[in-house]
Amino acid sequence: MRLKTRFYEIEVDKPIVILNDEDAKDLGVFVSGRVKIKYNEHEITAIVDTTETLVREGEIGVLKDVHDLIKVDAGDYVEVRSASKPASVEFIKKKLDGHTLDESEIYSIIYDITNNNLSSIELSSFVTGGYINGYTIEEIVSLTTSMVKTGKQIDFGDDVVDKHCIGGVAGNRTTMIVVPIVAAAGLTIPKTSSRAITSPSGTADTMEVLSSVQFGIDEVREIVNSAGACIIWGGAVNLAPADDKIIRVEYPLSLDAEGHLLSSVMAKKMAIGSDYVLIDIPVGKGSKIATPDRARKLARNFIEIGCKLGISVECLITDGSSPIGAGIGPALEARDVLNVLNNKGPIDLMNKSLDLAGTLLELSKRVDKGKGRKMAENILSSGKALDKMKQIIELQGGDPEIKPRDIEVSDKKHVIKSKHKGKVRFIDNKCISSIARTAGAPRIKSAGIYMHVGVGDSVRLDDPLFTIYASDNNKLDDAINICEKLIPVRVGSVISDIIT
Amino acid sequence: MRLKTRFYEIEVDKPIVILNDEDAKDLGVFVSGRVKIKYNEHEITAIVDTTETLVREGEIGVLKDVHDLIKVDAGDYVEVRSASKPASVEFIKKKLDGHTLDESEIYSIIYDITNNNLSSIELSSFVTGGYINGYTIEEIVSLTTSMVKTGKQIDFGDDVVDKHCIGGVAGNRTTMIVVPIVAAAGLTIPKTSSRAITSPSGTADTMEVLSSVQFGIDEVREIVNSAGACIIWGGAVNLAPADDKIIRVEYPLSLDAEGHLLSSVMAKKMAIGSDYVLIDIPVGKGSKIATPDRARKLARNFIEIGCKLGISVECLITDGSSPIGAGIGPALEARDVLNVLNNKGPIDLMNKSLDLAGTLLELSKRVDKGKGRKMAENILSSGKALDKMKQIIELQGGDPEIKPRDIEVSDKKHVIKSKHKGKVRFIDNKCISSIARTAGAPRIKSAGIYMHVGVGDSVRLDDPLFTIYASDNNKLDDAINICEKLIPVRVGSVISDIIT
Incomplete structure (x- = not known):
């Protein structure tokens, strides 16, 4: 059938054409069916949408993607016939x-x-x-290898290590401490990280406070060849692109299929040629994995899939019941990271990072079993990790001499104080994240939360619990209002939840 | 956030807006998320699509549906904020x-x-x-009542009867014979039918050869009040509109969920106030229901759901292993129907129609058990059914005096002859349908197939098996070619399928 094109300047990342209902019937195609479109030497298959009114009989609506593929001018005629499904x-x-x-x-x-x-x-x-x-394990392995094959891959030679966190814990910014430690120990760790989707900051958002994180694949190769490491946003490198398209569909209904989580993580590790991978699985109320049983099952699956892919995987099940570190939000987290690398500040973030780095050093056989943590401590306390981080920051276009206090946080702030005397019993990750997001994080890097207390600390009446830093006064008011409703920090009471 | 509108003349039956990635991040919404849009006194919720390039920061792409809802002019500013999911x-x-x-x-x-x-x-x-x-039976009942409540309903008083066929059998045009018989017996039967989707003709397509089938709800009421019956296309009456939207999604992957089949049929019966419903479930190779077990299970579910909805349902499991009647395709089927109403022509179509009509007469208690078939025969042979059909045709704007030979069939025809001597063992519904569609049916009403033989008939070498009527010579060639490959009529051989 010959149809006259009508052009719509809409981009949908898919070759879609719009047919009049009558022409669609003549061609025997339905909504979401397919047609082959021929114009000069170009022939493509497009997905069909239909309309009663928008496109007349004898016309075909062509969106930008199809237009770019077959280079047809508006008003020209194309040859259209029905095509079978893939x-x-x-x-x-x-x-x-x-x-x-x-x-x-x-x-x-x-x-x-x-x-x-x-x-x-x-x-x-x-x-x-x-x-x-x-999915079966074999299916997950196929998903993983297929995602790798259909995307870009980088080969960094032997002894490539990586880490990944399942997420869900506020402030848990260990990557930016683990990477310089293990790179300083001579391992190659080309770390690609994500930006926040529902959290107050992803590693890529926090790293962006200190340097650029968006690089093409050749630039990444150069940085890693120089420093043995990078800390970049994975989205720009086009590793496992199918994964990103699947995530877009999972998001609206929160379809966190385990089979897909496994293949998503492993595909990105495989694409950068990882030999040893450490997975951090935080467990606890409010984190993504609620029970130790589920965490152990997930860990076993990670290890089995790694085994089939030729990657040594080790999983650490960690306490994810409350935030890690003091800062939550890009700038405040970046301050924490620099403080830890300077052998100061948040002791829990430092400890967790040393545990992870130590485990990675052992996993990659850089050091004997049982000696990884000590080696990580030495690298951190000697300042070698800080030097490595400075090198990475410089290679990624940032200021290597930046100090924690140089990092700007918002002056629109408010201190939330304890209304009781007693011990801090519980800090809710989800509530803290929600307040930090309301305050403007991760979009506004200087917004977020600074925790003055951790679980187990004793506080008096009116002692500060945490400070909110907001991007403007309206957001500050909103964030303060949420605190009243959610009660993110529980003091004194042993009640951890109220069922109504 | 205030955004400047940019207008796209695209209709998608959904309020969709396009945001720049950066603005979407600022608003905290993702693809398929939702925003509230305010313009003057109008406020609506729209679904979000995002773009890197098409719409700039500070702009919002507005498609026709949103434009029509809030009446915004291109270039005007609207107020946009994130909205929660329904x-x-x-x-x-x-x-x-x-x-x-x-x-x-x-x-x-x-x-x-x-x-x-x-x-x-x-x-x-x-x-x-x-x-x-x-779905559980309770869920299917809820699906049914919800579909009815969200669509149009018509009340025709007491003793409203209906019939439905699960489909999949070529030529099976009983509706147009059953309706006039039971209406002539004094029952009310406001029959809504579908057009073909994958078959060579739906009842609506065949009826359209004799009269119009597309009426608004008030016209339907008038026709049924006069004749006690109608035979129309259901798509125009907006009964259970959710069902049509679900079918559009089921089609691309052929998701024939039983729960949805049940609610789809029952919602349409309930919306026209049916008291008694007869369901024809053809079983056999090539029809939609392959085994008697599945048919019996489906039947029990129909009856149970009917019971919960206050509708008396009876199901007939029928032989669906080969075509019914001689004509396949709108015009050829319409000829068959008129022939049966004139007490001529395809005996199998007449018999099946009399069985169905008789059962409906008994189900609705118009006649004692065991006497329905006789009553239906009397109505047919007396010419009362033909008179009723003439009345329906006239009320629906057709020529009541139309004779079978007045119905035009294509002169582009070809007779397929037997290559063997023997008995007709098997006629494949799917192959016959596929050939009739290739010949141009249902789009071209005069195209289709006329069967010269039925299963069990003895044929000699070169006896005609069926005639193909095509819309043009190309389609005729295509249809003939398919016959060579598919062998729709098997003569002599007891092989009914070859597994390769």
């Missing part, structure tokens, strides 16, 4: 029907996700099906 | 997690589907979740 759609159906997919079937799905060949209905169904029916 | 999204998640939903939760989802409040990701997840996890 084979991956059959494999998605197979997954929905409870069957197990083999490697080539999963590759076919991941390939079509990467290349935007699936309609949003098909992609959503795939993600939902995986969430409900789950 | 509660129904939580209930969808609950379903994905394997829980059972209560009536109010299901109503909330169906309400939001009807009113386009869900993003396509959310709607796809709901449909996929229902497909995988299934």
Whole structure:
């Protein structure tokens, strides 16, 4: 069928065309079906949307993506015929029907996700099906290798190590301390991190206070070749791009499928050629993993998948029941990190970082079992970790001589004080994160929360519990109001939750 | 946040706005999240899409649907803030997690589907979740009543009867014979039918050969008040609109969830106030229900749901292993129907229609058990059914005096002949449908297939098996080619399928 193009300047990251209902019927295609479009030497397959009124019979609505692919001018005629679905759609159906997919079937799905060949209905169904029916270990391995194959990869040679945290703990910024310690010990650690989605800061947001974090793949190679390490935002490097597209679909319904979590983490480690990977799994009320049982099961799966991929994985199950460190929000966390590297400040953040770094040193066989923590301590106390961090900051375009006090925090602040005398019984990660976000983090780097107390501390009436730093006075008021409702820090009472 | 509108003339049946990535971050919303948009006295909630380039920071892309709702002019400023998800999204998640939903939760989802409040990701997840996890009888009842409440309803008083066929059998056009018979017996049967989606003709397509089928709700009321019956296309009457939106999502992946099939059928029956409903469940290779076991289970569910909705349901499990009647395709089927009403023509179509009509007469207590078939025969042979059909055709704007031979069929035709001598062992519904569609049906009403033989008939070498009527010579060639490959009619051989 020959149809006259009508151009719409809309970009949807997918080749979509709009047909009049009548023409769609003539072609025998339906919404989310596919047509082949031919124009001069160009031929592409596009996904169909239909309309009664917007596009007339004899016309075809062409969005920007299709326009760019076939270079058709508005008003020109294109040849349109119905096209069959990609084979991956059959494999998605197979997954929905409870069957197990083999490697080539999963590759076919991941390939079509990467290349935007699936309609949003098909992609959503795939993600939902995986969430409900789950994946076998073999399927997760296939998901991982397929995600790696369909994205960029970097080879940094031998002894490449990495760490990953499952997340959910406010202020838990160990990466920026672990990376310089293990790099100072001679290991290669090309760390790609995420930005915050629902938290007050991701490692990439915090690192951005000190340097740039957005680099192309060649720049990353240069930085890591010089320093043995980097701390960058993973989003710019295009490792495992299918993963990012899947996450966009998971987000609206919070579909945190375990099979996908596993493949998402492992694909990014595999793409940078990791040999040894340490996974931090915080457990506790308010963190992502609620029970030690679930954490142990997740850990066993990580290790088994690592084994099948040729990566040595070790998992640490950590206490995720309350925030780590004092600062929450990019600037305040960056201050904490520099303080720890200067052998000051937050002792819990320092301790956790040393445990992680020590474990990584042992895992990579840089040091004998049982001696990693001591080695990490020595590297930190000697100032070698700080020197390494300065090198990384400089290579990433920041000021290596920056001091904690140079980092600006907002002057719109308010101290929340204790209304009781007693011990701090409980600090709620989710509430603290929510208050810090309300105050403006991570968008406004100088906003966030500074904790004056930790669990177990004794406080008197009116002792400061934490300070809120907000981006403006309205946000400060909002954040203070939330504190009244949520009671993020419980003093004295042994009640940790009230069921109503 | 105040943003300058940029207008895109695209209609998507959903309030969607496009934000620049940076503004979206500032607002704390993600793809498929929601914002409230205020302009003068108008305030609406819209679903967010994001872009890096298409819309600049400080701008908001407004599609036609939003434009129509808030009447904003391009370039004007609107006030935008993040909005929470509708509660129904939580209930969808609950379903994905394997829980059972209560009536109010299901109503909330169906309400939001009807009113386009869900993003396509959310709607796809709901449909996929229902497909995988299934529904309890109570949930299906809630789906049904919710679909009815969110659509139009018509009350035709007492003794309203209806019939429905699960489909999948070529040529099975009993509705147009059953309706005039039972209406002639004094029952009210306001029949809404579908158009073909994947078959060579739906009842609405075939009826359209004889009269119009597209009427508003007031016109339907008038027709049924005069004739006690109608045979119209259901799509125009807006009964259970959520159902149509769900079907659009089911189609690309062929997600024929039983729970949804049940609620889809029953909602449409309930919306026209049916008291007695007969369901025809054809079983056999190539029809939608493959085994008698599955058919019996489906039947029991239909009856149980009917019981809970106050509708008397009876199900007939019928032989769906080969086509019914001789004609396949709108015009050829319409000829069959008129022939049967004139007491001629396809004996199998007549017999099946009399069985169905007889059962409906008994179900509605118009006649004693065991006497329905005789009553239906009398009505048909007396010409009362034909008179009733003429009345319906006239009320629906057609020519009541139309004769079978007045119905035009294409002159581009070809006779497929037997290559063997023997008995007809098997006629494949799916192959026959596929050939008829290739020939141009249902889009071209005069295209289709005429069967010269039925299962069990003895044929000699070169005896005609069926004639293909195509819309043009190219389609005729295509259809003939398919016959060579598919072998839709098997003669002599007892092999009914070859596994390769």
